[in-house]
Amino acid sequence: MSSSSPSPLPPLAPPPQSPMALPGFTWGVATASFQIEGATHADGRLASIWDTFCDTPGKVLNGDTGANACDHFNRWEADVDMIAALGVDAYRLSLAWPRVMDEKGRPNQKGIDFYKHLLDRLEAKGLQRFVTLYHWDLPQHLEDRGGWLNRDTAYRFAEYADLMSRELQGRVTSYASLNEPWCSAFLGYGNGHHAPGRSSVRYARQAMHHLLLGHGLALQALKANDPGAQRGIVANFGRGTPETSSPADVRAAQLFELQHNDWVLGPLLKGAYPADLDSLWPGSAPLVLEGDMATIAQPLDFLGANYYFRTQLKSDGGHGYIETDVPNVERTQMGWEVYPQGLEDLLRDFKSRYPNLPPVFITENGMASDDQVEAGQVHDAQRISFLNRHFAAVARAIEAGVDVRGYFVWSLMDNFEWAFGYERRFGLVHVDYQTQQRTLKDSALAFQAFLAARKQG
Template identity: 65%
Template sequence: MAANDPGSTFDPPADAVVRRPDFLLGVATAAYQIEGAATEDGRLPSIWDTFSATPGKVLHGDTGAVACDHYLRWEEDVELLAGLHVDAYRLSIAWPRVVDAAGRPNEKGLAFYRKLLRRLKEKGIRTSVTLYHWDLPQHLEDAGGWRNRATAYRFAEYADLVSRELAGLVDFWSTLNEPWCSAMLGYGTGHHAPGQADLLAANQAMHHLLLGHGLALATLRRNDPASRKGIVVNVGRGTTDGTTPDDARAAELFELQHNDWVLDPLLRGQYPPRLHDELWPAARPPVQDGDLETIGTPLDFLGINYYFRTNVRADGNGGYVEVPLPGVERTQMGWEVHPDGLRDLLTGFHRRYDNLPPIYITENGMASDDRVVDGAVVDRQRIAFLERHLAAVDEAVKAGVDVRGYYVWSLLDNFEWAFGYERRFGIVHVDYATQRRTPKRSAELLREFLARRRSPS
């Protein structure tokens, strides 16, 4: 699917899945990364407000207090979306914005999302809403956060409230975004909020995240039956350039903890035994009777987020260690550009899980050091990146995988978590000093392609 000049055209083959009118092509964002207005209209503090305000936790001391000012500029951003002709828009609800500390609705926060979703519907844009994209209310973290089983029930109550208030305005509900990141980066390594580094805590958090997901699915089905319900998981391709059986096992263990840790309980009703027998014998999930049945509630769809491949070798202690490959293409994040990894994971899941639901690629994109030059941003690497990853999706579809849509991450440059504002993932450039939005060349090509698809000559 790659164009001859990735800076000037985007023209997938005539038989490419992305050309089908029923294949959703959209863009995605998340509340804390774009909304700002951290204290407006009754919004409570989240773990990311606390974490980013802690010296040394986020690059350059950046926070999401203002971000892209989307809370106040949402009408401009909806017009931007409509002008791109996207089929769908994925966003998240800020839990601290819509529920107070006693669990009661905050009408001003709910009104914001109600207005936003109605306007998107008026523009003919399909809506995909994630309930939890990492911004846990701080008062719940103070009570133990996702280590505490009670948080799973608070999440189900929050899902119940929001889905009653926004029923009929949402096409796709996702319970969680990337529980692996919430559990491992938040509680296992301390790289993300709330900043804990305890493998047992990570396993506790993962189990309660997945339990909250299963509990929330029941309320979503009851309150908004016409919508589709699922979850969004991040997946990683693990390979090795080592030559020993231990190196091959290391690559298996990488994917076991990165992918199977989440997908096996969702789709098989069990945690992968090897994970705890071989890799984490002292860190097991706190499973109670009935939990795995709740977690394994059937999904209408599975959201897949994919960004890069990781090369590993055996560490000599029964585990693995990352060994970056030399001479490969990388993004501003230092992540390897490896589209084949997406194809290989999708086809592998198709073989592994008999009950694999329809898949949407809910995030795929790259960061680059984009600058506005003479009023334009020509992001050639991103254009080639998107073309090649869409080609990988196309190969997976032709191999039998039921992939029904693809969302570019992200609509806007935004607060990139621990990396602050230095890393730019958007197809629209944001000048954070003025909040001026400038569509990059990737956005222009996406718009031109979608306009052609809607009005084929």
């Protein structure tokens, strides 16, 4: 090979003996409405809490906003062609609640039609449609009335789910009610890192309860209106490991996972919040009305699992924990440790502790890196390595008996990374935010090659 010849791409694929390599396993890419659509004032779209948060000085890195994002609202046809060309089985997207309803809860037909056209084109390309109803963009007018601290928001969410499942009936393969309720509750209402920027553990626990209540009510509407579609929820999960083997540090790691994982899974799969939350956060219990927990614990067709990194913990000397640094480890652009074993550990743990664990889809997994276009190419070898190691971790979990049905890489393309703006790039596809030029990174090309080979084989 001459020195001027391009180096061959490293392969991106699960272990060849894994069920993940067979046709029945679902491979996809994922995005979220606020992160890619832009057009925040088009066709009657209302303001969301993230529009307000972006406009608040100091909340988002570099003062970035979602006003333009990836301009997907205007480029969706070409973007769908790009998704189809990758060869994936499915596309996970979210609907923008502020785009489809007005302040009085009446349908905004122009916004609804945008999603109908998008879903129809995805179907025409042979792609399964995994639709998330809520990926954090709460209409601002609802936040003005208390947001997720107001029980009424759960009922407004159910009305939104009812409307969209009637409008989109037959167009959707799978519905997820919420994306990452832990982030909405804790980052939005507990520490203020995300919109709407409130900071109280008591707020976080009440917001979580209303989010999960809204989920349960929404599932009832989805089942009634579009019974042919799958129904579930997407949650982010955190792996905690103790700094030492001392009982206090082991307990600290357990409390971390209880707060990150069982706070959500307990109500969904056991119909109860973990009792230890009250010792971790005394005096912060939410108001729970009779029948709420039964509504939340609706049967799930699937659980979407999002995983990115682990956290090391030590005891705070009392009833809590302190996060500690792990030195000399590989990290991503976000500063997150690359720890694939955590994904396997979590999946195996959930199966052992929740006998009614539904089938699982890995709905987000990926990494941010400071990717640059050089001579029309983007060399992101770390991302290929990252994904291969996480594919292998899921393959081991499947071998151990966990029912994992699919894997969605986060993300299809670089986009608005919430409080980090446009600096952090998670995409398989590079986006030049000035020109909106899309460039497939090496990871996208390697993923495309694997998917093509799988279909041929």
